Amino acid sequence: MSDNPPAPPLGQSDKVVQVDNLSKKYGDNVAVNDISFNLTKGEVFAFLGPNGAGKTTTVEILECLRNPTGGQARVLGYDVSKRSDQAEIRKRIGVLPQDFNAIDRLTVRENINYFGAMFKHQLDADKLIELVDLKDKRDEQFKKLSGGLKQRVGLAVSLVNDPDVVFLDEPTTGLDPRARRDVWGVIERLKGQGKTVFLTTHYMDEAEYLADIVSIIDRGQIIASGTPDQLIDTHGGKKTLIIRDAGQEGIRQLPLGLPKAELRNAGDIAIPLNNGELTNILMSLAQTPLHDKEIEVRRPTLDDVFLNLTGRRVSEEGN
Amino acid sequence: MRSRIYTIISGHFKSWYRSKSNIFWTIAFPLLLIVLFGAIFGSGSTKFDLYLQNQDLSGNVPTPLSQGYVNVLNQTGAFNLHMVAAEQPDPLTFVKNDAQLHNRGQRLLVVPLGFNATVMSGDNATIKLFMDQSDQASASLRGIVDSVTVSYAAKIAGAPDHLFVQPVGIVTRNVRYIDFFIPGVIGMTLLTTGVFGAVNTNGRYRELKIIKKLATTPLSKIEWILGMVGYQMILATISLVVILFFGYAIFGVTVTIDIYTVGLVVAAALLFPGIGMVLANFVREAESADAAANAITFPMMFLAGTFWPRETLPDIMKVIANFMPLTYVNDGLRDALIYAQPAQALNNAIIALSLAAFFIILGSLLMNWKEE
Ligand SMILES: Nc1ncnc2c1ncn2[C@@H]1O[C@H](COP(=O)(O)OP(=O)(O)OP(=O)(O)O)[C@@H](O)[C@H]1O
Numbered sequence: 001m002s003d004n005p006p007a008p009p010l011g012q013s014d015k016v017v018q019v020d021n022l023s024k025k026y027g028d029n030v031a032v033n034d035i036s037f038n039l040t041k042g043e044v045f046a047f048l049g050p051n052g053a054g055k056t057t058t059v060e061i062l063e064c065l066r067n068p069t070g071g072q073a074r075v076l077g078y079d080v081s082k083r084s085d086q087a088e089i090r091k092r093i094g095v096l097p098q099d100f101n102a103i104d105r106l107t108v109r110e111n112i113n114y115f116g117a118m119f120k121h122q123l124d125a126d127k128l129i130e131l132v133d134l135k136d137k138r139d140e141q142f143k144k145l146s147g148g149l150k151q152r153v154g155l156a157v158s159l160v161n162d163p164d165v166v167f168l169d170e171p172t173t174g175l176d177p178r179a180r181r182d183v184w185g186v187i188e189r190l191k192g193q194g195k196t197v198f199l200t201t202h203y204m205d206e207a208e209y210l211a212d213i214v215s216i217i218d219r220g221q222i223i224a225s226g227t228p229d230q231l232i233d234t235h236g237g238k239k240t241l242i243i244r245d246a247g248q249e250g251i252r253q254l255p256l257g258l259p260k261a262e263l264r265n266a267g268d269i270a271i272p273l274n275n276g277e278l279t280n281i282l283m284s285l286a287q288t289p290l291h292d293k294e295i296e297v298r299r300p301t302l303d304d305v306f307l308n309l310t311g312r313r314v315s316e317e318g319n
Numbered sequence: 320m321r322s323r324i325y326t327i328i329s330g331h332f333k334s335w336y337r338s339k340s341n342i343f344w345t346i347a348f349p350l351l352l353i354v355l356f357g358a359i360f361g362s363g364s365t366k367f368d369l370y371l372q373n374q375d376l377s378g379n380v381p382t383p384l385s386q387g388y389v390n391v392l393n394q395t396g397a398f399n400l401h402m403v404a405a406e407q408p409d410p411l412t413f414v415k416n417d418a419q420l421h422n423r424g425q426r427l428l429v430v431p432l433g434f435n436a437t438v439m440s441g442d443n444a445t446i447k448l449f450m451d452q453s454d455q456a457s458a459s460l461r462g463i464v465d466s467v468t469v470s471y472a473a474k475i476a477g478a479p480d481h482l483f484v485q486p487v488g489i490v491t492r493n494v495r496y497i498d499f500f501i502p503g504v505i506g507m508t509l510l511t512t513g514v515f516g517a518v519n520t521n522g523r524y525r526e527l528k529i530i531k532k533l534a535t536t537p538l539s540k541i542e543w544i545l546g547m548v549g550y551q552m553i554l555a556t557i558s559l560v561v562i563l564f565f566g567y568a569i570f571g572v573t574v575t576i577d578i579y580t581v582g583l584v585v586a587a588a589l590l591f592p593g594i595g596m597v598l599a600n601f602v603r604e605a606e607s608a609d610a611a612a613n614a615i616t617f618p619m620m621f622l623a624g625t626f627w628p629r630e631t632l633p634d635i636m637k638v639i640a641n642f643m644p645l646t647y648v649n650d651g652l653r654d655a656l657i658y659a660q661p662a663q664a665l666n667n668a669i670i671a672l673s674l675a676a677f678f679i680i681l682g683s684l685l686m687n688w689k690e691e
């Protein structure tokens with residue numbers, strides 16, 4: 001290899017992010033263990049995993065904030081380990097660090113322009129403010145905003161250089177459900193604009209809702225990848241029939257031959273469904289006092305995928 | 320494209336003036352101190368302050384004739400006599416510092432060793448009176464001392480011309496306590512805004528992930544540091560101007576602003592943020608860094624002669640004061656602004672600039688721009 005090969009230009013069909021056998025060790029602790037994946041232009045990619053899985057380490061390697069200890073990674077065709085390439089990457093990526101806060105005493109607009117000024121070209125602050133729905137908070141100081149609004153400022157700031165790829169590290173952690181939905185809305189808009197988004201999260205529903213492709217990372221290793229549907233089909237297990245609010249009494253009222261029925265949450269009965277069983281079960285239920293209960297067929301979720309792959313569940317807090 | 324450094328400076332500056340507590344600590348608090356200390360130490364007395372050193376001891380007790388002379392001076396009621404210990408080897412320097420501290424006139428009368436014996440033997444004895452010719456009180460004070468001395472001589476020896484008062488001119492530059500205090504307040508303000516400013520913009524901004532975010536943009540670490548230093552220079556200039564203006568308006572403190580003043584302010588605007596950066600990198604948690612900054616700035620403030628002359632400190636403290644960077648900023652500012660001593664101001668400015676270079680470079684090297 002020559003010393004300074006010209007940075008490979010990124011064609012339309014090329015991979016926006018290319019990770020090959022990437023590793024990162026801190027002493028004996030292997031934070032990222034030989035992972036590989038790709039991101040295609042226009043895709044929303046979710047890196048899904050519990051606390052300490054290695055999400056931030058991976059993202060920050062791609063953002064040229066940390067050096068890998070093994071393997072390779074390219075962003076927009078540039079090598080993250082090469083100094084001259086790093087400068088090119090920095091111009092072209094948008095970053096929302098985990099737990100990011102903008103500058104307390106600058107207004108929303110001033111913050112956007114502050115971070116925008118670090119780049120040669122920046123998008124119009126008002127357009128970004130519109131995109132993240134902060135029009136009436138435009139001149140409010142950052143510190144006066146609620147958590148959800150702060151996070152939307154972070155999103156606007158991460159887009160200020162009109163990046164080719166956006167890295168969002170846990171953009172909704174700690175937000176209430178309503179604020180989380182709002183952030184999802186912004187990410188959906190980005191997707192609508194054709195932006196490539198790399199999202200990390202420990203919320204299964206978030207990945208399922210937003211992502212085109214999900215990679216599940218656990219203890220530094222990718223344990224499954226694919227579209228949410230593929231993952232659920234492959235690893236999600238059976239569908240479940242739920243009889244709402246039936247309680248202990250409902251169990252006794254069940255028709256015979258449903259041995260696997262179990263009581264969940266606030267008295268819901270859950271019955272695992274094998275293919276083709278549904279009609280029979282419903283018919284036999286119709287004969288019991290349970291027929292007027294609310295009955296629902298639940299498809300497995302990424303929660304079930306994670307549970308099946310690791311034997312653990314991820315809590316609200318990500319542990 | 321606006322310059323990145325300009326953006327950083329203006330961001331810091333906006334954050335500064337939008338915070339009431341920042342305004343208080345950098346502007347209101349120093350002014351409050353000036354008023355307070357000026358009021359406490361600035362009250363004059365209708366009597367003449369006169370320092371007196373009686374060197375004529377015999378077995379630790381003043382000789383009868385020397386003591387008699389002191390008593391007569393005292394009885395005139397014209398003086399506030401301040402006794403200087405006979406062992407004091409350099410009474411003039413002592414008086415200079417002590418007078419400044421208490422806002423008294425710098426006047427010293429020395430009764431020499433052997434005064435009693437000389438008078439008894441009928442020889443002429445000489446008493447030295449050190450005072451500044453430009454001292455407004457000098458003429459009347461001299462007159463009183465002279466007449467007391469003549470009458471005392473007539474009483475004890477029957478010969479008025481046996482005792483002489485020899486006036487010795489000294490240049491006191493009329494430095495009052497408040498004149499001494501103002502440069503100290505400037506030094507103190509530069510110290511605290513510098514150290515705490517750097518701890519905030521490097522420690523806290525790290526916790527808030529602002530630095531991490533900036534490191535993913537084309538901004539470089541050098542630009543970030545230049546921005547911070549530029550902001551500190553502006554703040555230092557504002558402090559200097561406000562404090563000097565206030566000192567002049569309320570207490571009539573006049574100063575000389577020269578190239579050394581500028582050099583010292585530049586040095587301070589590098590030195591103290593440099594110290595703050597070093598701190599913020601050793602103590603990673605912003606809150607602990609803040610505590611560490613307090614632990615460093617407060618003792619430094621007292622030891623470096625902000626509020627009173629270092630000469631009044633115990634010896635061991637004097638030694639420690641020599642290791643305090645603020646000492647050189649304070650001394651230099653006093654030499655430049657008040658004493659008009661360019662050579663000494665230059666010396667102190669050079670030391671301060673060297674320390675500044677050391678700390679800002681160390682702080683920059685220690686600072687992790689990226690992770691790890
Ligand atoms: N700078 C560091 N030095 C040493 N170990 C580190 C460092 N950063 C991360 N680690 C370790 O690497 C592992 C992965 O951490 P990482 O922050 O990448 O996880 P994460 O998936 O982002 O978790 P979270 O959901 O908590 O943000 C953890 O065991 C962590 O303790």
Ligand SMILES: [Mg+2]
Nearest residue numbers: 055056057098
């Ligand atoms: Mg993380």
